[in-house]
Amino acid sequence: MLELRHDNDQSTLRMNGRKLLELRDIKCQLDVMKNTSGSALFEIGNTKVVAFLQAQTLGVNQLNRGILNVNFFVTNFSAIEHRADIKKDIKMKEFTRMIKSVFEQVILLDLYPRSQLDLQVFVLEADGGYRSAAFNAVSLALMDGGIAMKDFVVATTAGLLGNVGVIDLIYQEEKKQNCEFVLVHLQKAQKIAYVNLNCNKIRLSDFEKLMSISVDSCDKIANEMKTAIRAKLVKNINSFYFK
Amino acid sequence: MRIVVPGDYVDEGFIAGHGTYEQEGKIYASLAGIVHRIDKVICVKPLKTSFKPDIGDVIIGRIVAVENKRWTVDINSYQHGVLNLTNINLPGGLQRRRSEEDKMQMRNYFKENDIISGEVQSINTHDGKINMQTRNLKYGKLINGFLIKVDHNYIRRMKSHILEFFQEDWQPIACIIGTNGYIWIYTPDKLTQNTQQSEVKVISKETRVKMAVLRNSIIILEKVQLPIFKDTIQKVLDSQRQNAIEAKDMLKSYEILGKEAKYLIESEINLKKPVNLQLIQTDINNQDFIMN
Numbered sequence: 321m322l323e324l325r326h327d328n329d330q331s332t333l334r335m336n337g338r339k340l341l342e343l344r345d346i347k348c349q350l351d352v353m354k355n356t357s358g359s360a361l362f363e364i365g366n367t368k369v370v371a372f373l374q375a376q377t378l379g380v381n382q383l384n385r386g387i388l389n390v391n392f393f394v395t396n397f398s399a400i401e402h403r404a405d406i407k408k409d410i411k412m413k414e415f416t417r418m419i420k421s422v423f424e425q426v427i428l429l430d431l432y433p434r435s436q437l438d439l440q441v442f443v444l445e446a447d448g449g450y451r452s453a454a455f456n457a458v459s460l461a462l463m464d465g466g467i468a469m470k471d472f473v474v475a476t477t478a479g480l481l482g483n484v485g486v487i488d489l490i491y492q493e494e495k496k497q498n499c500e501f502v503l504v505h506l507q508k509a510q511k512i513a514y515v516n517l518n519c520n521k522i523r524l525s526d527f528e529k530l531m532s533i534s535v536d537s538c539d540k541i542a543n544e545m546k547t548a549i550r551a552k553l554v555k556n557i558n559s560f561y562f563k
Numbered sequence: 564m565r566i567v568v569p570g571d572y573v574d575e576g577f578i579a580g581h582g583t584y585e586q587e588g589k590i591y592a593s594l595a596g597i598v599h600r601i602d603k604v605i606c607v608k609p610l611k612t613s614f615k616p617d618i619g620d621v622i623i624g625r626i627v628a629v630e631n632k633r634w635t636v637d638i639n640s641y642q643h644g645v646l647n648l649t650n651i652n653l654p655g656g657l658q659r660r661r662s663e664e665d666k667m668q669m670r671n672y673f674k675e676n677d678i679i680s681g682e683v684q685s686i687n688t689h690d691g692k693i694n695m696q697t698r699n700l701k702y703g704k705l706i707n708g709f710l711i712k713v714d715h716n717y718i719r720r721m722k723s724h725i726l727e728f729f730q731e732d733w734q735p736i737a738c739i740i741g742t743n744g745y746i747w748i749y750t751p752d753k754l755t756q757n758t759q760q761s762e763v764k765v766i767s768k769e770t771r772v773k774m775a776v777l778r779n780s781i782i783i784l785e786k787v788q789l790p791i792f793k794d795t796i797q798k799v800l801d802s803q804r805q806n807a808i809e810a811k812d813m814l815k816s817y818e819i820l821g822k823e824a825k826y827l828i829e830s831e832i833n834l835k836k837p838v839n840l841q842l843i844q845t846d847i848n849n850q851d852f853i854m855n
Binding site: 351355357358375384428432433434435463464465466467468469470471472506507508509546549550552553554556557558559560561 | 570593595
């Protein structure tokens with residue numbers, strides 16, 4: 321790794337040859353799985369997350385609104401070390417609940433009475449930032465499935481290398497740094513839906529720095545995602561005319 | 564024509580229709596799709612939608628569960644359909660009250676994983692519950708065939724949903740096109756007009772190949788994004804015969820086979836097309852493409 325000599329020197333290169341605020345290559349694929357209501361594959365660098373939605377369940381009698389269920393799972397072949405058995409630890413459960421609570425705010429569940437939306441999220445390859453990738457994959461899968469949402473959800477990871485704020489960390493960087501930062505941004509409302517900061521001590525100025533750089537990178541990721549959706553719609557545009 | 568994603572600003576001063584929501588007097592999109600305006604109502608049409616049944620739709624479903632006096636059926640919709648014991652055609656065609664005995668032997672009529680065809684009888688306006696009925700000799704349990712699933716957007720409501728092909732042959736092949744995107748391909752009896760068949764037949768290899776040809780031509784139509792109805796299917800079958808392409812090679816050369824059917828409805832597409840598609844396709848790579 322090249323040394324980070326100066327604070328905020330934008331030309332400094334990181335471990336895999338990126339600039340401080342440069343994202344890895346993003347690839348979004350919609351409709352990757354058959355026999356689901358909606359599915360999406362979100363890739364950022366080597367991190368791969370697939371999300372799919374099953375929405376045609378017989379309704380639950382209670383309530384006049386739909387119910388959202390999330391199942392988040394990190395496959396045991398995803399990391400560098402193959403783990404034979406991954407238990408669902410508290411951290412994972414908490415994150416699952418986080419996905420649920422963010423998307424419960426955003427999805428217009430009133431429109432789906434007596435129904436149940438089952439979301440399955442699988443991390444196929446984890447090379448840093450799989451949490452934010454999971455949010456993006458879910459967001460794409462819901463859009464692919466035609467579930468009504470108030471807002472466009474995007475997420476990103478950021479961190480501190482020494483004193484310098486960087487975005488979209490890879491696995492080695494995540495190990496080296498001293499804080500873990502996930503931010504979920506709502507594009508229309510320009511609001512932050514969820515922030516997760518995992519560290520011992522952090523300066524307030526550093527925290528503000530992290531916030532601002534990750535909001536900026538959220539916009540970039542959102543653009544990539546929108547392009548993927550637009551391409552998909554244009555490709556299948558003929559189907560609009562037969563209804 | 565505009566493409567929007569959830570949260571995008573759509574318009575002002577209209578009535579917010581499907582796929583949109585109103586906030587502070589402005590209309591925003593809640594789905595990813597194209598903006599569609601009918602008079603004063605503005606709505607967003609998504610690419611994929613769950614099937615919304617209407618009363619009288621012919622649908623094909625798979626029995627999911629046998630419950631008290633009713634079956635639940637997977638019909639590719641927002642909910643499972645419900646088929647009450649009172650809404651089926653009892654064997655013998657008798658009109659009588661359903662007794663306790665009928666309730667006991669519900670599995671003799673339909674059991675789990677059976678595929679049935681039926682009609683939508685009613686839809687509850689309150690909770691959207693879909694009631695089905697099979698009170699007709701046309702409907703009932705389906706055997707001697709196979710099911711294929713296509714996008715329901717490509718299927719229209721037609722006069723007759725039971726189509727017959729290869730009629731000049733000694734064994735015609737028929738298909739029931741469910742409005743919900745499920746299609747059943749089977750070998751009908753020439754003598755009786757009933758779709759319901761009582762016993763499992765031995766189907767020869769020749770017939771199986773013909774069934775595969777029909778199946779592949781429906782898949783091709785979905786692949787080239789054309790509506791699935793009698794004329795388009797016949798066009799694909801004709802061009803398959805002309806080009807002498809075998810059943811197993813059909814999907815590889817789907818573009819050639821779909822060409823004829825495309826000509827058939829090209830005029831129809833052009834009528835509905837609001838703008839030049841080529842223009843949008845070039846715009847997609849352009850960064851200045853305006854979303855909002």
